[in-house]
Amino acid sequence: MTSTPQAAVDRLTTRAEAAGLRVVAAAAWPESPADTDPPPIPGFVISTFSPLAAATATRCLTRATPPAAGAEVNERAARATPAPATPPAASAGSVPAAVVPVRRGSVSDGVAASAAGSLPGLAPRLAAARTAVVVVSAFGDVVGAMHVADVVDRGGRPGPLMFFQAVPNAVAGHVAVRWGLEGAVVCVGDVGAGVEVAGGLIEDGDADEVLVVWVEQLPDRAEAVLVAAGGGE
Amino acid sequence: MAATGMGATGGVRRGPEDVVITGVGVLSAFGDGVGPVLDAALAGRPGFAPVRRFDVAGRRTVHAAAHPGNPVLGEELVRIIGHACDEAGLNGAQRAESALYLAVHGDPELPRVPKHERAAHGADTFARGIARRAGLSGAARAYTSACVASSTAVADAGALVARERAERVVVAAGYLVEADQFAVFDAGRALARDGRVRPFSAGREGLLLGDAVVAVVVESVAAASRRGAKVLSRLAGWGRAGDAHHVCRPRPDGAGLARAMADALARADLAPGQVGYVNAHGSGSPAGDAAESAAIRRVFGEDAATLGVSSTKSVHGQALEAGALLELAVTMAALRAGRLPVNAGYLAPDPACPLPLILTHPTPSSSPHALSLTTAFGGANTALLVTTP
Numbered sequence: 001m002t003s004t005p006q007a008a009v010d011r012l013t014t015r016a017e018a019a020g021l022r023v024v025a026a027a028a029w030p031e032s033p034a035d036t037d038p039p040p041i042p043g044f045v046i047s048t049f050s051p052l053a054a055a056t057a058t059r060c061l062t063r064a065t066p067p068a069a070g071a072e073v074n075e076r077a078a079r080a081t082p083a084p085a086t087p088p089a090a091s092a093g094s095v096p097a098a099v100v101p102v103r104r105g106s107v108s109d110g111v112a113a114s115a116a117g118s119l120p121g122l123a124p125r126l127a128a129a130r131t132a133v134v135v136v137s138a139f140g141d142v143v144g145a146m147h148v149a150d151v152v153d154r155g156g157r158p159g160p161l162m163f164f165q166a167v168p169n170a171v172a173g174h175v176a177v178r179w180g181l182e183g184a185v186v187c188v189g190d191v192g193a194g195v196e197v198a199g200g201l202i203e204d205g206d207a208d209e210v211l212v213v214w215v216e217q218l219p220d221r222a223e224a225v226l227v228a229a230g231g232g233e
Numbered sequence: 234m235a236a237t238g239m240g241a242t243g244g245v246r247r248g249p250e251d252v253v254i255t256g257v258g259v260l261s262a263f264g265d266g267v268g269p270v271l272d273a274a275l276a277g278r279p280g281f282a283p284v285r286r287f288d289v290a291g292r293r294t295v296h297a298a299a300h301p302g303n304p305v306l307g308e309e310l311v312r313i314i315g316h317a318c319d320e321a322g323l324n325g326a327q328r329a330e331s332a333l334y335l336a337v338h339g340d341p342e343l344p345r346v347p348k349h350e351r352a353a354h355g356a357d358t359f360a361r362g363i364a365r366r367a368g369l370s371g372a373a374r375a376y377t378s379a380c381v382a383s384s385t386a387v388a389d390a391g392a393l394v395a396r397e398r399a400e401r402v403v404v405a406a407g408y409l410v411e412a413d414q415f416a417v418f419d420a421g422r423a424l425a426r427d428g429r430v431r432p433f434s435a436g437r438e439g440l441l442l443g444d445a446v447v448a449v450v451v452e453s454v455a456a457a458s459r460r461g462a463k464v465l466s467r468l469a470g471w472g473r474a475g476d477a478h479h480v481c482r483p484r485p486d487g488a489g490l491a492r493a494m495a496d497a498l499a500r501a502d503l504a505p506g507q508v509g510y511v512n513a514h515g516s517g518s519p520a521g522d523a524a525e526s527a528a529i530r531r532v533f534g535e536d537a538a539t540l541g542v543s544s545t546k547s548v549h550g551q552a553l554e555a556g557a558l559l560e561l562a563v564t565m566a567a568l569r570a571g572r573l574p575v576n577a578g579y580l581a582p583d584p585a586c587p588l589p590l591i592l593t594h595p596t597p598s599s600s601p602h603a604l605s606l607t608t609a610f611g612g613a614n615t616a617l618l619v620t621t622p
Contacts, residue, residue: 140338140339146344148416149344155290157291158420162417169611170480173613185378185609192374200392206245
């Protein structure tokens, strides 16, 4: 880190507030010397990128959520969300989905009704909101990318789990599943763009709240804010 | 267009300005320009062949849709952005005022540069460098959200222009088939071993990668009109939603993608029955195609009878971060040509994919409105709605 953890949180918070957004909660990793390696996530290997993003997002969302409800959602989601221990193509069973005809002109209502309540056990504030996830990283999972490049350059075969982990969407999806966040998933390369994207999603009604997670490695550091429309809106 | 109020989850909105596309530049496996890839898509003629660009010894699959030779991503991006700006008729001063939204996996050099050079190879730095070399403004940003990166960039550009915060944004995207992503997709058993992409078909085995470097000029109708620019297409609507279902598997009921479509329709103020064509994500993966079928049926219901659906990935392959923009370019060109792309590689019906697929050519278009759909890891879904003038 080039700055203290608290300064890092303040920096992302400052950027969001300068864009007219209200910061509901904020977090960083590390925040204290106790924050060494972030807890591993089953199915994510080799690199700390995704665990780092997930730990910081969890810390932020927990602060935004009443403690009892937050504990409940974490436990339930952890049980309900299998880790991707096998690559998707190898395990992909086609599940014929229910076909729900929607009357002409009522598409929005029909889709909204079908989407609501799909994940029981959510914390009330997150269940009530449409929350988007924006991951900000200039270098992405650079440790994972260097590992793959090294294996390829030696003529080898990367592990199958590197397949989905090569993109920052993967951990955004992990966080979205765990917390039931059904808004857009967006990944951009700089904090300014991330805050602007979050503001745009809120302004145009795509999301009520946006979790913005900034994460970089070498060394590991991450910040997260949950933002909502500012007081003037 | 006024702000709409029929949003899927509490009301998506948009700014009042109409958004149009006035320039398109394309490099695909079929060569320069949208013409060659459109011709292949209309005829259902796939561009897959054994990869010669790098060593594929030891891989389960050897096929991709790659342009001959070993093009360099940065150089091709600058060149194709130039083509799009040329078609739009932008002069140097107008280019210099235009922001660049660039969808890429990252700086392709990052994983192999020495440690002391790494700091200069971030995705944001790469985007600013491309913008500078293409004569665009320094206000560049990188989108890295895998397959939805470029459609998300188009949606953000559309939203910004509709809000009259910018007259114009250049959206570009690039993926050129390379050894690292080929290796991880191969290791993940995602690639079709039979060398063909067969979206929504029985016997489909997965996806194949493909080259795409694409740029579009997204502009307000007022700015385009002032310049006397020809409008290629209206960007009538856009929508984005998450599955909250799995890290890399789609939600089987398609609810997230359906919400993205509903939001795009709401912003365009259109009913599903007014849309005549869907260029589906249709990667050719067993679970993904079934989930997308559910999403399309969920939105279109009985209106699906008048719809035509195909996945042009069956011809040009999956271009990852650039795929959605290539498919948007092909969709716009098909609407202008009045003919719809064929869903190539089809063997037989799959009961999990009950869609009105386009299997013969020529198939005339029945409506000026089309949706281009994209899904990605992390449960990300996007829908772009374009209307031919």
